[in-house]
Amino acid sequence: MSRDADEVNEAIAGELRLTYETAFGGRHARRSSLWRRRAEGPDGRRLYYHQATPVPGRSA
Numbered sequence: 001m002s003r004d005a006d007e008v009n010e011a012i013a014g015e016l017r018l019t020y021e022t023a024f025g026g027r028h029a030r031r032s033s034l035w036r037r038r039a040e041g042p043d044g045r046r047l048y049y050h051q052a053t054p055v056p057g058r059s060a
Helices: none
Strands: 007-009 015-024 027-037 045-055
Touching: 015 045
Parallel strands: none
Antiparallel strands: 007 015, 015 027, 027 045
């Protein structure tokens, strides 16, 4: 996996958005995840939503 650009934004109080790009076997995808702060316990954050979008025509 290669990460060309990582970005973390605090979107709303208690939420984080992580965006990055991956490359596996010559296939690229842009990925985005939303993480929410847990109200209870010491676990920190929990994944709320994840999406991957293929990037056509891009070679590794």
